[in-house]
Amino acid sequence: EVQLVESGGGLVQPGGSLRLSCGASGFTFANFAMSWVRQAPGKGLEWVSTISGNGARTHYADSVKGRFTISRDNSNNTMYLHTTSLRAEDTAIYSCAKTTGNAYGYWYFDLWGRGTLVTVSS
Amino acid sequence: EIVMTQSPATLSVSPGERVTLSCRTSQTISSNLAWYQQKPGQAPRLLIYGVSTRATGIPASFSGSGSGTQFTLTISSLQSEDFAIYYCQQYNNWPYTFGQGTKLEIK
Numbered sequence: 001e002v003q004l005v006e007s008g009g010g011l012v013q014p015g016g017s018l019r020l021s022c023g024a025s026g027f028t029f030a031n032f033a034m035s036w037v038r039q040a041p042g043k044g045l046e047w048v049s050t051i052s053g054n055g056a057r058t059h060y061a062d063s064v065k066g067r068f069t070i071s072r073d074n075s076n077n078t079m080y081l082h083t084t085s086l087r088a089e090d091t092a093i094y095s096c097a098k099t100t101g102n103a104y105g106y107w108y109f110d111l112w113g114r115g116t117l118v119t120v121s122s
Numbered sequence: 123e124i125v126m127t128q129s130p131a132t133l134s135v136s137p138g139e140r141v142t143l144s145c146r147t148s149q150t151i152s153s154n155l156a157w158y159q160q161k162p163g164q165a166p167r168l169l170i171y172g173v174s175t176r177a178t179g180i181p182a183s184f185s186g187s188g189s190g191t192q193f194t195l196t197i198s199s200l201q202s203e204d205f206a207i208y209y210c211q212q213y214n215n216w217p218y219t220f221g222q223g224t225k226l227e228i229k
Contacts, residue, residue, distance in 0.1 A: 037166075045158075045166065045209055047218040061217045062123075095165060101213065108156040108213050110177060112165035 002026035002111060004096050009116030012086055020081040020116055022096030030054070030074040033099035033107055036081050038092035039115070046092070049081065050099055050107065057105075064090075086120045093117050124149050124212050128221035134229040135200055143195045143224045145210035150190050154214035157186055157195045160223075161206045169208075170195065200226070 008020040022034065036048040049070040050059045058070050069082040079096055093115035101107035125148040135141050145155070157170040168177040170186035173193060183198045197204055205228055210221040 044222045045160075045211070045220040047211075047220065050218075059216050101171075106152075106154045106213050108154075108168065108171045108211065109158070109166075110168045110171070112167070114165045 002098075004098065004111060004113035006094065006096055006113045006116040009094065009118045011119045011121065013122050014087060014120055016086050016120070017082070017084045018086065018118060020083065020094055020118070022079040022081075022113060024077045024079070024096075024098070027098065029072075029077040033101075034072060034079045035097045035099045035107075035109060036070065036079075036094055037097055037109065037112070038090075038094045038118075040089075040092040043092075048094070051079065083118070086118070088120050091118060091120045123217055124151065124215055124219050126210055126212060126219050126221035128208075128210060128224050130224060131222070132225045132227060134227045136229045137200050137202055139200050141197050141200060141226065143197075143208055143210075145188075145193045145195070145221050147191045147193070147212055149215070151212045151214035153189075154212060155186075155188070155193050156211045156213065157184075158209045158211065159204075159206045160209065166209065202228075 003025045005023045035050040051070045067085045072079045095115035096113045097109035098111035099107045100110045127146045129144045153173045158166040160166040174186045185196045207223045207225045209223045
């Protein structure tokens with residue numbers, strides 16, 4: 001079964017850090033870009049970051065650039081999001097998404113996990 | 123950043139009706155537009171990519187169209203399981219951006 005499962009969320013104080021993980025199964029992980037998308041409580045979807053299949057290319061939303069780092073371990077079919085300097089406005093469900101598209105880098109999200117909740121509060 | 127504007131924000135419809143959801147982009151995006159469906163407590167599901175290509179397993183009752191800066195998602199005959207929030211997303215330019223969503227409610 002093709003599946004994505006996130007973990008690592010929790011309650012963290014402003015300025016703190018968390019490492020989120022996304023475990024993948026059912027497809028050849030290294031062949032696909034992967035992304036993080038978040039959703040604040042009661043709000044819409046916000047793209048956070050994308051990493052290419054081999055990890056060589058990364059992209060970040062301006063709202064997290066310099067604070068979040070995306071990475072992947074293709075040998076363990078796992079993607080990560082290392083979050084630092086967390087702010088209240090980073091509170092959201094963070095979902096990972098299998099990212100596909102064409103060779104020119106136009107990618108969309110064809111499989112999503114259910115997400116892990118990050119709450120930033122003192 | 124490309125701004126995505128969806129309308130209406132909420133649509134109250136009856137099962138069996140045909141509905142059209144709109145998505146406008148602040149710049150042209152070629153055909154790099156996708157639609158997603160999200161039900162409460164569930165992960166989003168890809169419906170349409172490339173403006174009009176249905177994702178695997180998506181019924182033919184869902185169709186996408188449009189060009190330039192105006193795009194639509196049409197559901198030809200609403201089923202009970204179609205009541206959800208629908209998001210459009212452009213993947214032509216970084217940062218990728220989503221519309222704010224259209225919520226389909228049962229009338």
